[in-house]
Amino acid sequence: MxxxxxxxxxxxxxxxxxxxxxxxxxxxxxxxxxxxxxxxxxxxxxxxxxxxxxxxxxxxxxxxxxxxxxxxxxxxxxxxxxxxxxxxKFLPAQLSAEELETEMKKIITETGAQSAKDLGKVMGIASKILAGKSDGKSISEIAKKLLS
Structure with a gap:
């Protein structure tokens, strides 16, 4: 439906x-x-x-x-x-902070990102994969934390 x-x-x-x-x-x-x-x-x-x-x-x-x-x-x-x-109630289940961090680590590993210079590449992929499961602000904060 x-x-x-x-x-x-x-x-x-x-x-x-x-x-x-x-x-x-x-x-x-x-x-x-x-x-x-x-x-x-x-x-x-x-x-x-x-x-x-x-x-x-x-x-x-x-x-x-x-x-x-x-x-x-x-x-x-x-x-x-x-x-x-x-x-x-109509959104897919949201990821917890720990689950989001785990997913972001996978994405960073897959893209081969090493530093904050690669943030755009990571965010582009993460936004598509995690759409609806987490908000962009949370994704961005965790990506910055992991890449710094």
Whole structure:
């Protein structure tokens, strides 16, 4: 089942349960998927693109959460946090820090990277392999740590 169909089913469930926060988050995800399909002019949306949409939406909500928290708007921050949790359910399981470091060591070994000069090469491959399993910031931090 595609992400769009899964989201549609989740929207129906949220409507039945009258879960406004989940409904808002799921409708936003569906909107982004439909927008991507429109831009692709009928071409099939890949799983990588769907994961990228979800990650971008989680990042947006995390940024909003941080801003609302800094402004002492806990009511709005709670909504953003709840929406993040709803969207995260549709992402593949995230790697722990240890698992991510193990994967990065494998990638560095395979590419033959020796120093920070090779960071771009490692990041290019790591971003493709670990897409959806970890965010770019974590990948970058571990790559820098291992290459320095």
């Amino acid at each position: 595609s992400l769009e169909n899964t989201i549609s089913e989740a929207i129906k469930t949220a409507m039945r349960e009258k879960d406004k926060v989940a409904l808002d988050a799921l409708r936003a995800v569906k909107s982004q998927i439909l927008l991507l399909k429109t831009e692709a002019k009928g071409a099939e949306v890949s799983a990588e693109q769907e994961i990228a949409i979800l990650q971008r939406m989680i990042k947006q909500r995390k940024d909003s959460y941080d801003q609302f928290t800094a402004q002492n708007r806990s009511d709005l921050a709670e909504v953003e946090s709840a929406q993040m949790k709803v969207i995260e």
